[in-house]
Amino acid sequence: MQIYVVKQGDSLYQISNQFGTSYQSIANANEIDSEQTLVVGQALVIPIYGRFYVVRPGDSLYTIGQRFGISAAELASINQINMYQPLSIGMTLYIPEPAKPTIEVNAYVEPSGGTVSETLENAARKHANNLTYLAPFSYQVDRQGNLIAPPLNQFASIANEHNATLMLGVTNLEEGAFSAELGRIILTNETVQDNMLNQIIQTAQEIGYGDIHFDFEFLPPENREDYRSFLEKATNRLHQAGLLVSTALAPKTSAEQQGAWYEAHDYGAHGKIVDFVVLMTYEWGYSGGPPMAVSPIGPVRDVINYALTEMPPEKILLGQNLYGYDWTLPYEPGGDIAQALSPQQAIQLARENNQAILFDEEAQAPYFNYFDQNGDEHEVWFEDARSIQAKFDLIKEKNLRGISYWKLGLAFPQNWLLLEDQFTIQKRG
Numbered sequence: 469m470q471i472y473v474v475k476q477g478d479s480l481y482q483i484s485n486q487f488g489t490s491y492q493s494i495a496n497a498n499e500i501d502s503e504q505t506l507v508v509g510q511a512l513v514i515p516i517y518g519r520f521y522v523v524r525p526g527d528s529l530y531t532i533g534q535r536f537g538i539s540a541a542e543l544a545s546i547n548q549i550n551m552y553q554p555l556s557i558g559m560t561l562y563i564p565e566p567a568k569p570t571i572e573v574n575a576y577v578e579p580s581g582g583t584v585s586e587t588l589e590n591a592a593r594k595h596a597n598n599l600t601y602l603a604p605f606s607y608q609v610d611r612q613g614n615l616i617a618p619p620l621n622q623f624a625s626i627a628n629e630h631n632a633t634l635m636l637g638v639t640n641l642e643e644g645a646f647s648a649e650l651g652r653i654i655l656t657n658e659t660v661q662d663n664m665l666n667q668i669i670q671t672a673q674e675i676g677y678g679d680i681h682f683d684f685e686f687l688p689p690e691n692r693e694d695y696r697s698f699l700e701k702a703t704n705r706l707h708q709a710g711l712l713v714s715t716a717l718a719p720k721t722s723a724e725q726q727g728a729w730y731e732a733h734d735y736g737a738h739g740k741i742v743d744f745v746v747l748m749t750y751e752w753g754y755s756g757g758p759p760m761a762v763s764p765i766g767p768v769r770d771v772i773n774y775a776l777t778e779m780p781p782e783k784i785l786l787g788q789n790l791y792g793y794d795w796t797l798p799y800e801p802g803g804d805i806a807q808a809l810s811p812q813q814a815i816q817l818a819r820e821n822n823q824a825i826l827f828d829e830e831a832q833a834p835y836f837n838y839f840d841q842n843g844d845e846h847e848v849w850f851e852d853a854r855s856i857q858a859k860f861d862l863i864k865e866k867n868l869r870g871i872s873y874w875k876l877g878l879a880f881p882q883n884w885l886l887l888e889d890q891f892t893i894q895k896r897g
Contacts (some may be wrong), residue, residue, distance in 0.1 A: 739779025792850025
């Protein structure tokens with residue numbers, strides 16, 4: 469697969485000729501109307517075998533080979549060049565498809581309003597073949613330890629049809645928000661725990677869940693050790709029932725990181741006790757905060773580097789957003805919240821407002837600004853093929869277990885094309 473960034477004057481016809489494929493195949497792959505004008509700065513995935521690389525200053529066959537997992541000698545042989553001669557800036561090299569590492573892939577799916585929309589069900593069905601786990605979000609727990617199920621509709625049959633393992637996500641959500649008090653009760657009351665675990669096991673057996681996923685957030689800091697003790701107890705019971713156990717962890721960069729989201733999450737304990745973790749490496753740019761990339765590569769890398777000091781890479785799923793945000797400027801704390809949008813919606817918004825898409829090299833994320841019909845300026849940050857490729861490269865570099873998406877239902881076809889192209893997806897059935 470080739471990532472191509474649209475330049476001024478480009479058309480699908482010209483791009484298809486450049487890569488020796490049809491314009492319709494590019495349109496289909498990127499789920500765009502072949503008659504629509506392309507947006508300058510838009511990242512397209514070109515469905516070809518292998519890719520082409522244009523030599524930049526400082527490149528050598530060795531450094532290019534390192535980047536793409538191929539030896540300098542093989543790269544020279546494929547491109548019929550002398551491996552001992554310097555490369556010319558601007559020359560194009562063909563890079564063959566590398567061997568695919570095997571990873572696990574999770575995706576959360578969150579019904580809203582007590583129902584499963586057709587969009588969510590279609591998204592689950594469309595992408596389940598590329599999932600190890602499908603995670604309906606979420607089972608809530610009352611203060612007596614009773615499970616409150618989300619609407620599931622056809623999720624169980626979709627997972628079964630595509631050999632994806634259902635993940636039973638349990639949260640301390642109460643009245644629409646994570647509750648510190650509910651979390652404290654769950655972690656300290658043995659009767660509540662026993663009732664909850666009994667119901668989890670019964671539900672898993674009845675519906676066919678294979679992994680139990682604890683996403684307890686904003687816990688009181690003083691319950692850090694209680695969380696560890698609970699996980700030891702829960703994992704022992706759930707393993708006896710033949711179930712995997714996983715947890716969601718706030719994106720920390722040190723054991724001492726302060727804040728209500730972080731302090732009760734002990735990376736070392738989770739790494740030792742559960743089968744794997746999902747690091748929530750997103751929401752640096754969030755709906756109530758100032759405009760910025762949702763998952764900038766630098767902070768994401770910092771979290772992964774810290775996590776690797778506390779647990780092995782084969783226990784880590786990197787968290788990844790499938791959405792962006794549209795902020796109204798000027799940003800004011802406590803003011804209007806940003807509106808979530810899919811990458812496809814972001815591109816359409818840029819097209820409608822005749823705005824070129826820019827790319828922040830430091831964050832490895834696309835963005836643009838526009839003015840609405842009321843004259844208000846907006847700033848939009850989202851994901852594209854380049855930003856997701858940066859995360860895929862990090863997964864390969866660190867040999868992580870895989871990736872976990874929040875959340876299905878927002879169109880991002882380039883992600884799924886690149887995922888399938890570069891990885892073999894582990895199935896546990």
